[in-house]
Amino acid sequence: MRLLLVGTSHRLAPVEVRERVALDSDGEAALARRLGEGGEAVCLSTCNRTELYLAAADTEVAGERATVELADLGRIPRGELEPYLYRLEQDAAATHLFRVAAGLDSLVPGEGEIQGQVRAAYERGAVGPLLDRLFRHALQTGKRARSETAIGERPASVASAAAALAAQVFGDLSGRELLVVGAGKVGQLAAKHLVSRGAALTVVANRTFDRASALASQFEASAQPLDSVESQLSEADIVVSSTSAREQIVSREQVERALPARKGRPLLLLDLAVPRDLDPAIRELHGSFLFDIDDLQAVVEETLTGRRGEAVRAEEIVAAEGERFRDWLGSLDAVPAIASLRDRAESIRRGELAKASPRLAGLSERERYAVESLTSQIVNKLLHQPIMRLKEAGPGEDGEQRAPEGRLQG
Amino acid sequence: MAELLVWPALLAYGEAAFAYAGDVRSPGRFGRFATWGVRVGWLAQTALLTFQALSADGFPWNSWAGSLNLFVWLVVSAYLIWGCSPRFRLLGLAVMPLAALLLALSYVAGGTEGGSGLAWSDVLLVVHVALVLAAFAGFTVAGGLAALELWQERVLKRRPAGILRLRAPSLVALDRLTIATVAVSLVTLTAGIIPGLARLPESGLDVLVVGTAVLWILGAAILYLRVRAGRRELAAALALGALGAVIVLQLGLLATHVA
Numbered sequence: 310m311r312l313l314l315v316g317t318s319h320r321l322a323p324v325e326v327r328e329r330v331a332l333d334s335d336g337e338a339a340l341a342r343r344l345g346e347g348g349e350a351v352c353l354s355t356c357n358r359t360e361l362y363l364a365a366a367d368t369e370v371a372g373e374r375a376t377v378e379l380a381d382l383g384r385i386p387r388g389e390l391e392p393y394l395y396r397l398e399q400d401a402a403a404t405h406l407f408r409v410a411a412g413l414d415s416l417v418p419g420e421g422e423i424q425g426q427v428r429a430a431y432e433r434g435a436v437g438p439l440l441d442r443l444f445r446h447a448l449q450t451g452k453r454a455r456s457e458t459a460i461g462e463r464p465a466s467v468a469s470a471a472a473a474l475a476a477q478v479f480g481d482l483s484g485r486e487l488l489v490v491g492a493g494k495v496g497q498l499a500a501k502h503l504v505s506r507g508a509a510l511t512v513v514a515n516r517t518f519d520r521a522s523a524l525a526s527q528f529e530a531s532a533q534p535l536d537s538v539e540s541q542l543s544e545a546d547i548v549v550s551s552t553s554a555r556e557q558i559v560s561r562e563q564v565e566r567a568l569p570a571r572k573g574r575p576l577l578l579l580d581l582a583v584p585r586d587l588d589p590a591i592r593e594l595h596g597s598f599l600f601d602i603d604d605l606q607a608v609v610e611e612t613l614t615g616r617r618g619e620a621v622r623a624e625e626i627v628a629a630e631g632e633r634f635r636d637w638l639g640s641l642d643a644v645p646a647i648a649s650l651r652d653r654a655e656s657i658r659r660g661e662l663a664k665a666s667p668r669l670a671g672l673s674e675r676e677r678y679a680v681e682s683l684t685s686q687i688v689n690k691l692l693h694q695p696i697m698r699l700k701e702a703g704p705g706e707d708g709e710q711r712a713p714e715g716r717l718q719g
Numbered sequence: 720m721a722e723l724l725v726w727p728a729l730l731a732y733g734e735a736a737f738a739y740a741g742d743v744r745s746p747g748r749f750g751r752f753a754t755w756g757v758r759v760g761w762l763a764q765t766a767l768l769t770f771q772a773l774s775a776d777g778f779p780w781n782s783w784a785g786s787l788n789l790f791v792w793l794v795v796s797a798y799l800i801w802g803c804s805p806r807f808r809l810l811g812l813a814v815m816p817l818a819a820l821l822l823a824l825s826y827v828a829g830g831t832e833g834g835s836g837l838a839w840s841d842v843l844l845v846v847h848v849a850l851v852l853a854a855f856a857g858f859t860v861a862g863g864l865a866a867l868e869l870w871q872e873r874v875l876k877r878r879p880a881g882i883l884r885l886r887a888p889s890l891v892a893l894d895r896l897t898i899a900t901v902a903v904s905l906v907t908l909t910a911g912i913i914p915g916l917a918r919l920p921e922s923g924l925d926v927l928v929v930g931t932a933v934l935w936i937l938g939a940a941i942l943y944l945r946v947r948a949g950r951r952e953l954a955a956a957l958a959l960g961a962l963g964a965v966i967v968l969q970l971g972l973l974a975t976h977v978a
Binding site (some may be wrong): 573574596608612615 | 840875876878880881882884887888889890891892894932933945950951952954
């Protein structure tokens with residue numbers, strides 16, 4: 310069995326091509342089943358890539374089938390699709406998957422979602438010994454890269470930066486009350502990140518009450534008109550504002566009036582709107598922390614710079630793991646040769662025992678067992694070194710098992 | 720024997736201080752070494768104090784240098800309890816160099832040898848000195864936490880792009896810990912002052928007694944400002960002031976009181 314990857318990603322294909330060969334989870338499973346007949350297959354499809362990992366005896370045939378499947382899926386003539394496809398084999402395919410799982414091949418280096426997507430693809434795939442080992446190793450590599458470097462630690466979007474800042478102020482966000490001003494997509498996304506960290510969205514205030522209700526119902530919050538914001542300021546811990554209003558929504562005076570009732574509890578205000586919703590003079594007030602969109606974008610930019618630096622260290626981990634997998638693949642290629650060597654040695658042992666059987670006729674059952682055991686041990690000891698040499702030799706350029714250098718023995 | 724135990728403690732505290740400094744420059748690489756430095760140093764100093772207690776005729780930390788030795792151990796103990804974790808490495812950076820320096824000072828001044836000036840039978844005085852020193856140690860750690868809180872507050876106000884790079888404890892966690900530490904220290908100080916009051920008619924009112932009273936008032940004011948008046952920042956600033964008061968009391972005035 311040899312390992313093959315056929316796929317396309319954001320590095321090679323524009324979104325117009327990627328979207329046509331994208332698969333949902335059922336599609337991934339169905340295609341893996343079809344391609345896995347007589348071999349193994351896993352389909353990994355995310356918004357940035359569609360990749361088919363195959364284990365097959367004949368990689369030419371398997372690659373051909375995979376290309377045809379992708380062309381059919383996207384209803385793209387094969388000739389038009391091929392420039393966007395890459396084909397990698399054996400350890401090159403494995404190292405590519407390790408990079409993918411570590412987030413090194415992602416648009417945002419170190420993004421965490423890909424690890425889950427690789428796991429889901431593996432679980433839906435038609436896996437056998439080779440792909441099972443490959444994907445488990447890839448998931449371990451992704452985990453190692455994230456735990457031993459800071460590649461995935463800091464936020465990479467404005468919404469996640471907002472959530473990280475909230476954690477910087479409050480620590481655990483469980484039970485922290487969140488007030489969202491404006492029911493647009495930006496505010497919704499930030500609210501989602503904060504809620505996923507434990508914050509409770511309690512109030513959505515918006516000029517259009519229906520839109521406030523629609524968002525509030527998603528989070529079991531209450532909808533309020535925009536002019537009720539001031540009354541919420543003494544209760545809320547985090548305020549996310551993202552209206553499209555031309556005028557200011559919250560003034561310095563409004564926050565100042567709310568602060569005494571907070572008894573020293575910090576108030577975090579995140580202004581994601583342009584033009585800004587919150588009076589910049591709020592920053593002058595003790596106990597309130599105001600971040601606008603530029604502040605958050607600067608945090609994200611700094612994060613990405615840091616992640617790129619960490620990516621160098623993560624690449625070293627991936628390279629080391631790729632090397633380990635290559636060794637394992639090499640030992641796999643030696644299996645037929647080892648089996649043949651063992652069979653040959655065993656048949657010689659049995660033949661010699663059969664020849665000697667007239668001379669051994671007088672032996673008791675116990676003594677016969679001792680002779681059997683002794684000859685087996687001698688054969689195993691003689692074979693140990695040649696087998697190790699075969700495993701170390703690994704596959705050659707053509708993928709065939711290389712002859713070990715020098716003598717098999719000593 | 721004491722000599723054998725002082726050096727490991729000093730070296731471990733020093734190593735922890737350097738490791739904390741390294742960890743601030745390059746987060747994550749030296750944190751473990753710093754934590755182990757604190758633990759090993761604390762164990763060595765605990766052994767040293769135990770040896771002193773067993774070998775001395777009386778309470779061995781009644782001298783200024785001896786009390787400094789005990790004070791360092793109490794500060795490191797409080798730090799171990801409250802914050803010896805990667806997120807509190809900035810606090811470690813403040814506490815561990817101080818601990819190494821004061822322990823070295825105590826060693827040079829003879830505070831790590833046995834003392835015999837105060838009989839164990841003088842229970843009230845032993846309890847008084849031990850509790851007041853424990854309270855001083857608590858206020859020291861609270862001051863460190865408050866400094867970290869005020870620094871965190873400043874960073875949040877300045878909004879630098881690298882705000883998330885230095886992974887410090889959250890503002891709310893620091894606030895809660897500072898207040899809890901001040902509360903425990905105030906209770907300990909109160910418990911330590913009571914036996915001291917019993918001796919007041921014979922020992923008289925001196926600067927240290929006044930200083931300790933000022934510290935008690937500061938502690939009470941911190942709790943009032945934070946819990947009743949909701950003045951978090953002012954309370955943190957006062958906690959920092961209390962640390963200053965402890966340094967003055969410990970380094971300057973205690974010499975005149977117990978020497």
